[in-house]
Amino acid sequence: MNGVDTQVSPTEATVPRRPRLIVSDLDGTFLSPDGTVSRRNIAAVRAAEDAGIPVVFATGRPIRYLDPIRELRRTHATVIASNGAMTYDLGTDTVLATRTIPGRLAATAIAELREAIDGVAFGVDSGSRAAYEPAYVEQHGAVEFAAIVDPHRSVTELRPLLADGEFVKLLVVLASGDADQLTDRVRAVLGDRLTATHSSPSRPLVEVSAAGVSKAATLAALCEQLGITADQVAAFGDMPNDLEMLRWVGMPYAMGHAHPELLGCGATVIGSNTDSAVGATIEDWL
Numbered sequence: 001m002n003g004v005d006t007q008v009s010p011t012e013a014t015v016p017r018r019p020r021l022i023v024s025d026l027d028g029t030f031l032s033p034d035g036t037v038s039r040r041n042i043a044a045v046r047a048a049e050d051a052g053i054p055v056v057f058a059t060g061r062p063i064r065y066l067d068p069i070r071e072l073r074r075t076h077a078t079v080i081a082s083n084g085a086m087t088y089d090l091g092t093d094t095v096l097a098t099r100t101i102p103g104r105l106a107a108t109a110i111a112e113l114r115e116a117i118d119g120v121a122f123g124v125d126s127g128s129r130a131a132y133e134p135a136y137v138e139q140h141g142a143v144e145f146a147a148i149v150d151p152h153r154s155v156t157e158l159r160p161l162l163a164d165g166e167f168v169k170l171l172v173v174l175a176s177g178d179a180d181q182l183t184d185r186v187r188a189v190l191g192d193r194l195t196a197t198h199s200s201p202s203r204p205l206v207e208v209s210a211a212g213v214s215k216a217a218t219l220a221a222l223c224e225q226l227g228i229t230a231d232q233v234a235a236f237g238d239m240p241n242d243l244e245m246l247r248w249v250g251m252p253y254a255m256g257h258a259h260p261e262l263l264g265c266g267a268t269v270i271g272s273n274t275d276s277a278v279g280a281t282i283e284d285w286l
Contacts, residue, residue, distance in 0.1 A: 009236050010189050018285045019234035021226065022048055023080075023219060026059040026069070028201065028238040030278050031256055037068055044279035045072055047286050056080065056222070058215040060199045060207060060241050062127045062168070063088045063095065064152055083241050084218035085168035085209050085266040086127050097218075098127070099210045101194065107162040109190055109208065113172060116189045117182075123171035124158060132171075133158050139175045140203070163263060170194070171270035179202040183240070200240040201259075206242065216244035234285075236270075237262060253281060 003162030024030040025051060032038050045055045056075035057069055060083045062094055069079075070090060072088035075089035087096040101109075110122050117123055131154040137145045137155055182204040186196045195209045210278035231250030237243070238255040246252035255277060263269060 009057060016071040017251070018051075019053060020232040021228050021234070022053055022055045022282065023058050023233060023235040023245065023249070024055065024278055025058055025215075025239070025242050026061060027199070028257070029236050029242075029273055031068055032273055032276070035068060035119060037072070038276040038279065040276035042072065042134075044276075044282035045074065047128045048282050049074060049076075049286055053285075056219075058084070058235075058242075058245060060156060060239075062086075062125055062130070064128060064150070066090060074282045076262055078222060080215055080222070081170040082125070082209055083199075083209055084213045087218060087222070094218045095127070097283065099213045100126075100168055101170060101208070101210050103162040103165040103167070105193065106165070106167055106170050107159070109170060109194060109213035110158070110162070112189050113186060117172075117174075117185055119174055121173050122158060123173075124165065125169040126166065126169045127168045128152060130154075131156050131158060131161055136171070136173055139173045140205070160250060166208065168229040172196075172206040174204040179206070182206055182238075197241040201239065207256065214244045215242065216248040219245055224261065236281075238273075241255060253278075 001081060018083035030041055040242055048055055056076055056078055061081060063081045063086060077089050079088045079090050079104055081088050085099045089096055113120055121133055121139045123132035123136045132155050134155055179198045179200060183196055183198045183206050186206045192211060195213050196206050198206050232250055233249040234251035235245050235249040236253045237246050238258040240259055240261055246265055246267050254262040254267040254269050256269055256272050270281055
């Protein structure tokens with residue numbers, strides 16, 4: 001024995017390691033089931049940022065659907081939107097970077113997917129605006145589609161838009177079926193020309209982005225700018241569009257109701273968005 005006390009105090013032993021950056025998905029993760037932010041999650045974000053830990057959101061939502069988090073007091077206003085295709089400054093309402101699908105490539109992808117998969121319908125999204133062919137509304141469900149208030153979307157023939165447009169996301173939907181299976185079929189058709197994932201827990205809806213686009217890739221670029229390494233980042237998610245992000249960070253957390261791929265990726269499994277599990281986890285760090 002050298003006389004040095006090497007015992008760890010109970011407090012030191014039970015306080016989890018703090019991240020330098022917190023990243024959270026929105027739907028099914030940070031937002032409550034009704035699409036709002038709970039008081040506990042609001043308080044946790046504010047406490048984290050008071051402690052010098054920025055909170056960034058990474059979502060499949062386009063930038064026009066960010067109202068639930070727009071009023072949060074935040075020291076770092078960057079949002080990773082449209083599954084990583086856009087980075088956006090929420091404070092100044094400024095698009096910082098965009099990775100788009102050229103219209104001609106989108107047109108080719110749509111034609112090939114129609115040939116390969118019976119019954120698919122399509123929409124395109126630029127981030128600020130979206131357009132859907134009439135069959136998409138039918139496949140998605142007309143009542144649910146109409147329930148979403150969005151003055152910046154239209155139902156129209158897509159062909160004229162594809163001639164010279166650029167899009168952050170191509171949407172592929174079927175009336176029924178399994179989202180995982182549809183995603184695999186879309187990937188088989190597109191190969192490495194485009195990236196396909198999904199985030200809907202209730203319908204076969206596939207989200208297609210430019211090649212190499214993901215929440216993880218955009219987060220990695222942001223962390224490089226901030227001088228933060230992957231092992232210093234904590235991330236929360238629930239669906240396959242979060243999977244690469246959880247694999248990239250050093251402190252991954254999956255919601256208790258998450259897709260099986262996330263529950264099996266080695267992430268720490270926490271509670272649900274109903275119980276504000278993201279906020280509860282942040283509280284534990286502080």
